[in-house]
Amino acid sequence: MKINNIWLLAILLIGFTSCESDDDTLADPAIEDPISDGPSPVYTSGTADFTTFVAVGNSLTAGYSDGTLFMRGQETSFPNILSQQFALAGGGVFTQPSINDNVGGLLLGGTQITGPRLIFNPATQTPGPISGTPTTDITNIVAGPYNNMGVPGAKSFHLLAPGYGNISNFPAAANPYFIRMASTPNATVLEDALAQNPTFFSLWIGNNDVLGYATSGGDGSNPITDQATFDGAMTALVSSLTANSTNGIIANIPNVADTPYFTTVPYAPLDPTNPSFGPQIPTLNSVFGALNPIFQAIDPSRIIVFSQTAASPVVIQDETLTNIAPQIFGTLMASATFPAFISNFGLDGNNPLVVQSAAGLLANLYGQSRQATSSDLIVLPSSSIIGTVNQMTADALVQAGLPEAVAGQFSTEGVTLPLEDKWVLLPSEQTEIQNATTAFNQTIANLATQYDLAFFDVNTFFSNVATSGFQAGSAFMTADYVTGGTFSLDGVHPSPRGYSVISNQMIGIINTKYGSNLPTVNPVDYTGLYID
Template sequence: MKRIFSVLITLPLGWLVSCQYTFPEDPMLTPQPGQADFSKMITIGSSITAGVMDGALYNRSQQNSFAVILAEQMEAAGGGPFNLPDINAEVGSFILSPPGANLGRLILRVNGGRVVPEPIVPGNPITPFSGDKSGLNNFGVNGLSLAAALVPETGNSNQPEHPLFNPHYARFASNPGTSTLIGDAVAALADGGTFFVFWLGKNDVLPYAIAGGAVPELLTGDQEFSQRYQTALGAVLRANPATKGAVGNIPDLNTLPFFSTVPWNALPLSGSLASLANGAYTQYNQVLDGVAESGLIDETEKNLRKINFQAGQNGFVIEDKTLTDLREMGIPSIRLSKPEDKVALTTAQILGQVVEGNGAAIQGVTVPIGDQFVLLPSEQSLMEQKIATFNQIIQSMVATEPERLVLVDVNDLMSRVALGTVSAGTVPLSNSIVPPNGGFSTDGIHPNARANAFLANHFIESINEKWESTIPKVNPNAYIGNDLPR
C-alpha cells in the first residue's frame, strides 16, 4: 500500500538510538488542596483533553493525556478517581483516513535510511463505550467545536450525515441523539463535582487551519463564538455553585509542526528535470510579461507569478487566490511557494505525484497544489486575528468569576515551546515531531506524552498560584516522546 505521508525527516539514526532522557529532581512541598477541592474533577475539551496523539485516539495516548496526568498529580492533594470512556484500541483509527481506508495511528519508520511517518495498518474501528457512562470524569472529544458541544445531533449515530455528528462523542453519549456533551459534563459536575477543567474553542479555528484556509466558513464568527462560549461555560458554572475551575485558551496554531515539517522548498529537481519543467511555463511567463506591460498587474506581481525552477531544492507551484484574478484571460492564479507560506503536513501525500497516470501531470510541478494545502500569509494573519479575538473573549469571561476561575495561558506555553525556551532540567522540549525531544506527536498537531506532562504542569502552576494549592508537578522526562523509528 502506498504510504499516506511521504515527508522525509533526515536524522542521524545512530544519534537517535543513543539519546536518553535525564531525570531532574525537584524539591516537593507537602501536597495540599489549598482553597480548592479536587476530590471530583471533571474535564471538558476536545482532542488534546481526550488524549489524541499520532492522528488517533488509542489506549496509550488516552492514558497519557494531560487530563489524566493532571488528575494523577491531584491525587496527592485530595483528588479522587478519574474515569475515562476507555477507547479499547491498541492503534486507534487515523482521524484523517480517506473514506473506506482502515488505517491506525501514525508511527515513524525507517525507509531508505530516512525517517517517515506512516500509519499502522489495519486500524481499530471506533466502538461504543461499554462502561458506566454516569461515572465518567473526562469529557474530551476529538474535533469538538463549541457548537457541537451544545447540540444533540453531535451524538446521534442515527444521523451520521449531519455536519456536527461526531462518532467520538456518540460512543459515550449518555443518551445518543438527545444528550449533549455539555449536558453530560454538567450532570457529572452536579453529581458531586468539585473542580473542572474547561478547554474548548480550539476547534472553532483549527479546521480552517488544517484545510489550508481554503474554507473561510470553517472559522466561527466572533459573535457566535462569544454566545456559545458563554452558554457552555455558564452551564458548567451553574451545575454546582461550589465548584472552581481552570480554563484554557487557544494556542497560536501557526506554530504547529503541521505547518513546518514540510518545508516551502520541498521539491528536489535535477538540472535536467528543472529545464524540462521550465519548458512547460515558457509561454505562461511570456504572457505575464504582456499582462504587466498592459498595466493589469505590476512588476512585483509579475515576478511573483513567474515559474522558474532550478537544480536543487525548489518551491512548488501553488494556487494563490490573493493574486489578481486573470482567469478570464486564461491565466491561472498560481505561483511558486515562498518562505512566508506555511505548508500543511498533508501536502506530502500528493507533492510530486503523477495525476491519473499522466506522466506530464505532476503535482506541484505542472499541476498546482491546491489552496487547501498551504496557508498563505493573509490566511495566517486572519487566523492570528481570530485567535486573538477569541482569547480576549475567553479572558473576559474568566474575569467575570474571579473567585471561581483561573485562566491557564496555553497560548503562552506553546509560544515558548516554539521559541525553544521550554525544558525540564537540561532536556528541552522542541517544536517538532522529531524524537526524542520533539513535543508533538507524529501528526504535527497534538502533543505527545512528554509534552502533555509539560502541559499538565502548566495547569498545575496556574491552579497552585490561584488557590494556594501545592499539587506536585510531574517530571516530564519520565514520559516518552515519540517512539523511535521502527
C-alpha cells in the same frame, strides 16, 4: 515529470537524519525518584476542591495524539495526569472512555471510519500507520458520563448541541467519539459533564473553531466559527460550569503556526539533485518559458522558474490572484510560435483544434498560479502528494484529447499542477486565522477574569516553545517535527511528553491561584515519540 519519493526528499531537507537531539526524545527511560529518609510531604488543595474533577474540551483534553485516540495516549492525557496529582490532595477516581486497543481508530458496524495511529520507523526515518485494525466500534455504546469529557473534533458550540452523540445523526451532526460515550443519545457534552456535580473542572475548547479552517488550507470547507457563536458558547459553558461556585482552570487557543503541521514542509522542497526531478528542469523551464512573458507583462510575481542549483518552491494555486486565464489563452492563440512549441510535446501543432485545446489547458492551469514563498505555509499532509501524478487530473486531460504521457506531465502536484488551496495556507488566510485566534482568546481571558478562574495562556507557552524551546527536566523540547519531543506525529497534538509539560504548567497555575501545593511530574518519564 513524476517525482518519486518526495517524502524522503522532504525528510532530507528537514534534517531528520541529522538530528542531534538526545536519545530521550525517542525513548522512555525509567526515572526513579530519589530515596528520601525525611517525612513524606503533605499536599493540600488550598481553596480548591479536587474531589470530583471533570475535564471538558476536545481532542487536546481527550489525549489524542499521532492522529487518533488509543489507550496508551489516553493514559497520558493531561486531565489524567492532573487527576493523579489531584489524588494527592483529596482528588477522587477519574474515568475516561477508553479505546479498546493501542492501534487506535474507530469502526462503524465493522467498517473502519478513522485510521490507526501513526508511528515512527527509525530504520526508514519515516512516519506511517501502525499495523493492525481498529477494534473500537462506535455502535458498542458504553454510556458515561466520564470525568474526561474531551471529544475529538468538537468545536465550542458542539458541547451544547443536543444529539451530538446520537448515532442516527451521524455523520452530518454527530460525533463518533461522543456517540460511544454519551449518557443518552440526545444528551449534550455539557449536560454529561454537569451531571457529575464537578467540584473542579478544566475547560480547553475553541481550538477546532479555527484549526479546522487551517488544516483544510482555508479552502472554505471548514469555516472559522463566527465571533457571536463562539462568545455565546463560551459564556454558556463557563457560566454553567461555575454555577455552583466551582473552581477550575481555563486555557486559550494556540497559534496554529506554532505547530509542526504548518512548519515542517518547506515552501521550496524541489531539489535539483533528486534524480527524478533534476533532469526534468530544462523541460519544465521550457514549458513555463512560454508563459513567463505573459506573467511578466501582467504580474511578475507569477513567473515560474526552477533552479538547477538550489531547491525550488512548489507551484501553488492562489485564489486571491486575479484569474488571467483569458489573457493567457488569447496571447497563446495569437502567438506565431505556439504551434511549434506544442509540437515538441508530440501534439499536432498544425491542427487548430489541438492548438486551441493546448492553449486552453495552459490558461486553465495557470490562470491563478505562482510559486510559493516563505510567507506561505504548506500543510504537513502535502508531503505525501508533492511530486506525484494526480491521476484524476491526468485522466481528465486524456478524455480532453491529450496523449497519456502529456496528460501525466501536466498533472504533477506542485510542479506542473498547482497545489490546491487545501494544501497551502496563504498569507491572507493566515491573517484570518490570527485575527480569529486573537479575538477568541480575548473572550476566554475575559471569562477567566469575570468568573475568577485559573487561566493558562497556552498560546504564549507554545509560541515560546516554537521560538526558544523548553527545558523539561533533562529533555530540551522544541516544536520540530519528530525530533522536538513536544508534538506527536500528526503535527498538531502534543506527544505524551508534551501533555506532561502542559499538565505541569497547569499545576503551577492552579497552585498559584488556589494556594495548593501539588507536585509536578517528571516529563522525561513520558515518551516524546512512539516507535512501536
